[in-house]
Amino acid sequence: MKFSKPTEAAIEVAKKAGRLLKSGFTTNYKISNKQGIQNLVTEYDFKSEKLIIKELKKRYPKSSFLAEEEGQVGVDSKEIKWIIDPLDGTVNFAHRIPFFCVSIGAEQNGEIILGVIYNPIADELFVAEKNKGAYLGKKKIQVSNTKEMEKAFLATGFPYNLKDNPENCIDRSLAFLKMGLPLRRLGSAALDMAYVACGRYDGFWETSLGPWDCAAGKIMVEEANGKITNWEGGPFKLSSYNTLVASNGKLHNEMLKILKKHA
Ligand code: IPD
Ligand code: CA
Ligand code: CA
16 A cells, blocks of 8 residues: 555654664663553653654654643644654553554544554554555454454453543443453553454443544544444544544444443
């Protein structure tokens, strides 16, 4: 597939940041807390973010950024806005669990135009571009074909304020578990969405994710013919920290029903 220049740039930069994360993984880096004792940030979150912004600025000097650690950088305009999670899966990284990624999405004229998610440990690169499909490496990917809930393989994630049980997310997860369904919580929302896109998971839900967690994942799922909405079935908006269901489409309504029943 021949991608556009911005997509090629995002691929190059995500790989470079991924190599940086891999080189730092399990070394003696500094770990500190953000808001909340379990909400960690490592030296590598900052290093990766600095590298990504610097490299993208070199290539697209007029673009703006929304990055998890720095927030807004530059002024939004008609140019590309890069939405960056420099290390998604920080808690895994901090505990030496090899499951994390770099996530770079890009928005222009209010629309996500591309998404790149790179897992440097598995060396798996997920790329999606508007109207060009979604890819894992060179292979085009599609969501799964699972149509029956009893056969579903699902994933969720929990926000850092889990003890406040936002959106009753604990009971809602319990509902799926009580149905006897295998449920994963691997700790990287961007990879969770990439896994829905390539059919490894049939569905994923979470609440209170930031735009950097979801920008690349949203287009990945959509370009792989999946569906992404909020828990009411309405449009999923990146900016609103709202609820999210991403699925293969076939199980979407059933997932919404279960979530609603345990509200
Ligand atoms: C977190 C991960 C995790 C999800 C959290 C996110 P971070 O992002 O994506 O899977 O459950 O809600 O905040 O802090 O590792 O970038
Ligand atoms: Ca994240
Ligand atoms: Ca992060």
